[in-house]
Amino acid sequence: MNFAYAELLSxxxxxxxxxxxxxxxxxxDLPKTKRSxxxxxxxxxxxxxxxxxxxxxxxxxxxxxxxxxxxxxVLDTLALVARGGVFGLGLLxxxxxxxxxxxxxxxxxxxxILFAITGFALMAAAQQLLLAFLALELASLSLYVLAGFDxxxxxxxxxxxxxxxxxxxxxxxxxxxxxLIYGLTGSIELPEIARQLALSGPSPLLLVALVxxxxxxxxxxxxxxxxxxxxxxxxxxxxxxxxxxxSASKLAGFTLFLRLLWPGLGGVAGxxxxxxxWITVVVWLALxxxxxxxxxxxxxxxxxRVLAYSAIAHAGALLLGVIAAGWAGVAPLLYYVMTYxxxxxxxxxxxxxVERHQPCVNLAxxxxxxxxxxxxxxCLMVFVLSxxxxxxxxxxxxxxxxxxxxxxxxxxxxxxxxxxxxxxxVALYYYLQILKPALVLPAQPDTATRIPVHPVxxxxxxxxxGLILLxxxxxxxxxxxx
Amino acid sequence: xxxLQLCLLLSSLLFCVGLVAAMARSNAILVLLGVxxxxxxxxxxxxxxxxxxxxxxxGTGVLFVLFSIAVAAAEAAVGxxxxxxxxxxxxxxxxxxxxxxxx
Numbered sequence: 001m002n003f004a005y006a007e008l009l010s011x012x013x014x015x016x017x018x019x020x021x022x023x024x025x026x027x028x029d030l031p032k033t034k035r036s037x038x039x040x041x042x043x044x045x046x047x048x049x050x051x052x053x054x055x056x057x058x059x060x061x062x063x064x065x066x067x068x069x070x071x072x073x074v075l076d077t078l079a080l081v082a083r084g085g086v087f088g089l090g091l092l093x094x095x096x097x098x099x100x101x102x103x104x105x106x107x108x109x110x111x112x113i114l115f116a117i118t119g120f121a122l123m124a125a126a127q128q129l130l131l132a133f134l135a136l137e138l139a140s141l142s143l144y145v146l147a148g149f150d151x152x153x154x155x156x157x158x159x160x161x162x163x164x165x166x167x168x169x170x171x172x173x174x175x176x177x178x179x180l181i182y183g184l185t186g187s188i189e190l191p192e193i194a195r196q197l198a199l200s201g202p203s204p205l206l207l208v209a210l211v212x213x214x215x216x217x218x219x220x221x222x223x224x225x226x227x228x229x230x231x232x233x234x235x236x237x238x239x240x241x242x243x244x245x246x247s248a249s250k251l252a253g254f255t256l257f258l259r260l261l262w263p264g265l266g267g268v269a270g271x272x273x274x275x276x277x278w279i280t281v282v283v284w285l286a287l288x289x290x291x292x293x294x295x296x297x298x299x300x301x302x303x304x305r306v307l308a309y310s311a312i313a314h315a316g317a318l319l320l321g322v323i324a325a326g327w328a329g330v331a332p333l334l335y336y337v338m339t340y341x342x343x344x345x346x347x348x349x350x351x352x353x354v355e356r357h358q359p360c361v362n363l364a365x366x367x368x369x370x371x372x373x374x375x376x377x378x379c380l381m382v383f384v385l386s387x388x389x390x391x392x393x394x395x396x397x398x399x400x401x402x403x404x405x406x407x408x409x410x411x412x413x414x415x416x417x418x419x420x421x422x423x424x425x426v427a428l429y430y431y432l433q434i435l436k437p438a439l440v441l442p443a444q445p446d447t448a449t450r451i452p453v454h455p456v457x458x459x460x461x462x463x464x465x466g467l468i469l470l471x472x473x474x475x476x477x478x479x480x481x482x
Numbered sequence: 483x484x485x486l487q488l489c490l491l492l493s494s495l496l497f498c499v500g501l502v503a504a505m506a507r508s509n510a511i512l513v514l515l516g517v518x519x520x521x522x523x524x525x526x527x528x529x530x531x532x533x534x535x536x537x538x539x540x541g542t543g544v545l546f547v548l549f550s551i552a553v554a555a556a557e558a559a560v561g562x563x564x565x566x567x568x569x570x571x572x573x574x575x576x577x578x579x580x581x582x583x584x585x
């Protein structure tokens with residue numbers, strides 16, 4: 001068995017460097033010193049970024065190993081790309097944290113971010129229900145703490161509590177579903193579950209289990225009708241925490257459920273032949289998310305809530321991608337969710353940079369951003385237009401790939417893809433509602449005249465905007481990995 | 483009725499009681515209790531399926547339950563911390579009156 005432990009240890013080097021990094025961040029900040037808060041924030045973020053870079057490097061060193069530890073973990077291309085994406089989105093989040101936030105306990109914030117990213121990385125590689133559950137809970141518990149981290153604001157604590165209560169209930173749903181799957185198949189390993197299900201076929205109890213698991217999935221993806229937490233959390237949480245919840249958490253969640261639904265439960269997908277299966281449930285979730293997200297976003301007046309409802313709409317499109325992944329492979333979905341993550345982190349980064357100098361709650365607060373800070377206005381334009389899906393930005397390519405694969409996948413998803421394309425026109429309206437004050441309207445008289453941007457935040461935002469443009473012009477940079 | 487069916491009946495009942503508590507209660511701590519009941523209902527399932535399943539010597543179900551109890555404890559710790567954080571600001575833990583965030 002010793003050999004297997006060595007293999008596990010070497011395969012989990014990225015996660016190890018993250019955990020060691022988190023502990024070091026805490027240890028360095030522990031002694032009472034006279035360092036200013038800003039300096040402590042920079043030290044913590046710098047060490048966190050170093051740990052993430054070390055994780056990225058060791059990820060490349062580990063490479064594509066296949067099944068590890070008797071199939072508990074699988075390090076295939078999907079896991080490799082998703083873990084790399086999670087680390088990259090984590091780096092962007094830390095860049096925003098360093099340049100914009102003034103939290104009282106920066107080291108703890110960075111350490112919890114690193115723990116959350118460890119959870120995401122394990123989620124992306126888990127091939128067994130127990131590890132999937134533990135990774136999901138490690139990530140979720142860290143995110144609840146991050147959402148409620150700003151102790152000076154009542155909104156932050158409230159966002160954390162709401163996120164926690166919804167998340168706790170959905171975790172219980174998922175655990176109950178896992179227990180039923182274990183009971184029906186006698187195993188918690190996904191390949192063995194798939195084998196047993198192929199022998200026994202669908203049963204009523206299995207349908208109950210599928211629905212329970214999909215409730216947990218819907219919560220993680222912020223799909224309607226399990227989206228209720230999203231607007232409040234996006235609004236109340238500190239900006240870097242909201243960015244992480246909206247980006248890396250989605251990427252890891254979709255990777256985990258992609259693995260759970262297709263290789264694990266693919267035999268009971270249903271769909272085409274009129275059999276009941278999980279595809280029907282996912283189609284309804286996608287439909288509800290697309291309609292609710294796009295139409296409710298129209299009525300919002302707060303920047304972060306617009307982003308939250310747009311996230312719900314994007315979750316609907318991503319669920320289409322999950323269904324289509326059974327036919328078209330995982331590349332379109334992964335491309336979509338990664339570029340969506342970069343754009344969302346960027347948008348939250350701009351909000352955070354503005355918030356440092358003036359309130360940035362309502363859409364009207366963005367007025368005159370063009371004159372106050374051309375850099376922020378330009379970056380915001382790139383991110384928001386990418387979310388809207390305007391070529392040549394990455395958001396357009398992502399939508400194109402997912403919708404075209406959904407059109408090929410089958411009748412039901414084809415109609416849904418057409419609806420999603422129509423709703424993109426609706427979405428353009430509320431995205432332009434964000435850009436109109438930022439780019440066109442004059443500044444309100446009683447606000448800051450200039451918004452200086454911290455160099456670290458500026459570099460992060462420009463890098464993210466460049467990434468969006470680059471991936472939009474050369475999608476094969478990312479698609480070629482699959 | 484076989485013992486397995488009785489166990490599943492019990493766990494389903496417990497799950498529903500927990501869900502009703504989580505949905506209907508207004509006190510944040512009672513909602514937390516409801517969530518714990520739901521998690522424990524799943525634990526009963528795991529134990530029952532392990533005990534009456536085809537190969538009880540593998541011990542998968544019991545292991546799963548041990549981990550999930552630990553996770554539930556961690557979840558309770560985080561949850562209570564958040565409840566305290568909310569109480570410090572708003573002096574209440576009634577969910578109906580914790581509504582600063584809205585559209």
